[in-house]
């Protein structure tokens with residue numbers, strides 16, 4: 443069958459444009475690629491009407507992963523500021539755990555402009571102001587996309603051998619997909635964080651490196667300030683900041699009931715900004731590169747990636763596949779890894795003449811081997827952390843983490859909590875004993891889950907059995923976690 447393009451990338455956000463460049467790279471620019479987005483050409487990569495809402499932080503390691511493999515360089519001005527790492531503070535501020543290593547603060551508004559110019563030079567085509575509503579099929583094979591062209595108000599249809607879905611967390615294509623039962627369509631509400639942030643300038647107040655540090659992205663764990671999530675103060679310069687927080691909605695309701703308050707994400711952010719001792723007179727950025735992007739709220743998932751990432755003629759990447767890391771909602775890193783890998787798998791499938799689920803299957807395996815092996819364990823760990831009190835988090839961070847655990851966290855892995863099992867370790871308080879039990883349990887689960895992911899089947903045949911075992915384990919874990927809750 444002849445198609446309009448070899449590959450259609452639905453969604454020209456961060457993950458979509460990397461995937462398009464990856465397909466172009468691995469095919470030596472031989473495949474025809476169309477990127478389709480609902481944004482206008484002049485506001486590329488915008489997540490929603492409220493802007494390019496993001497904390498903007500990414501590790502150097504993830505950027506290098508992409509740059510070394512598909513030769514996509516990121517420099518200034520899309521990189522706005524360099525940092526030495528991320529520092530997570532306990533609620534009592536007595537313990538800080540560094541993670542992620544050196545990294546960058548991106549300008550999410552500028553990045554897609556530069557990215558798209560580079561992509562166009564590689565021959566990648568773009569179509570803007572198209573609102574995609576679904577997939578086109580030939581029997582059980584996806585053969586394209588459909589929607590409405592907002593420029594002409596006419597129906598829009600384009601065909602391709604493979605559609606890469608990068609339309610973000612709310613993906614209508616994934617929600618409506620008809621040719622697979624392997625790809626999950628819906629997400630548990632408890633796996634979503636409601637988040638928001640401001641980009642601001644401020645005058646220096648008190649020198650306090652637990653509140654603002656030009657060299658580190660700061661994370662504040664605190665169940666009163668950001669229930670079920672965390673607050674962040676990420677530097678964009680010496681007196682410029684990306685400041686915001688994320689909460690899990692049902693935990694916010696519980697916190698409001700406990701504290702007799704009626705806070706929302708927005709009111710919590712305002713309080714978080716106001717109480718920051720290092721910042722005086724904060725004002726929303728009016729810089730040209732932050733135009734239309736200084737405030738914004740959006741959602742981000744914090745679970746394992748979709749159990750399956752491919753169907754006949756279809757593959758999914760980035761937030762559409764729920765790739766952000768369960769512990770910190772960092773989605774740019776996994777999007778760069780998956781965006782890089784997906785191009786190779788799609789090109790190989792097209793070149794081998796097999797763009798079915800089986801032909802695209804390798805992408806599942808490769809993403810798991812590079813990144814996805816750890817996400818289910820981190821999902822279980824995150825659920826445990828969300829049940830903890832501030833005192834438990836402070837105690838656990840101070841007493842239960844050995845050097846190797848900190849190293850594991852810094853690499854985005856589940857720690858082993860070696861200190862918890864140490865003979866003679868005295869644990870103060872019944873709640874902390876319960877926490878120790880919980881950590882031992884999540885460590886065990888993580889070992890099993892990681893191994894299970896490394897045993898992900900090499901072809902679609904073994905998937906049902908693999909998935910059933912996974913879900914049985916996760917259901918068991920969710921029930922068990924209840925017994926550690928306070």
Ligand SMILES: Cc1cc2nc3c(=O)[nH]c(=O)nc-3n(C[C@H](O)[C@H](O)[C@H](O)COP(=O)(O)OP(=O)(O)OC[C@H]3O[C@@H](n4cnc5c(N)ncnc54)[C@H](O)[C@@H]3O)c2cc1C
Pocket residue numbers: 452453454455456457458478479480481486487488489490495496497498499500572573574575608609610611613614637638639686739740741742759760761762766771772773774775777
């Ligand atoms: C407040 C907040 C803070 C965050 N902070 C960080 C952080 O500091 N570091 C980090 O690593 N991650 C962070 N994340 C996560 C990160 O922003 C995402 O993982 C990343 O942007 C995902 O990119 P994406 O391309 O997959 O999806 P998106 O950025 O959502 O892009 C989707 C694209 O698809 C287009 N689209 C959607 N639907 C349609 C449709 N129907 N038709 C046509 N086009 C469509 C959109 O216009 C958009 O261009 C944060 C997220 C939030 C919400």
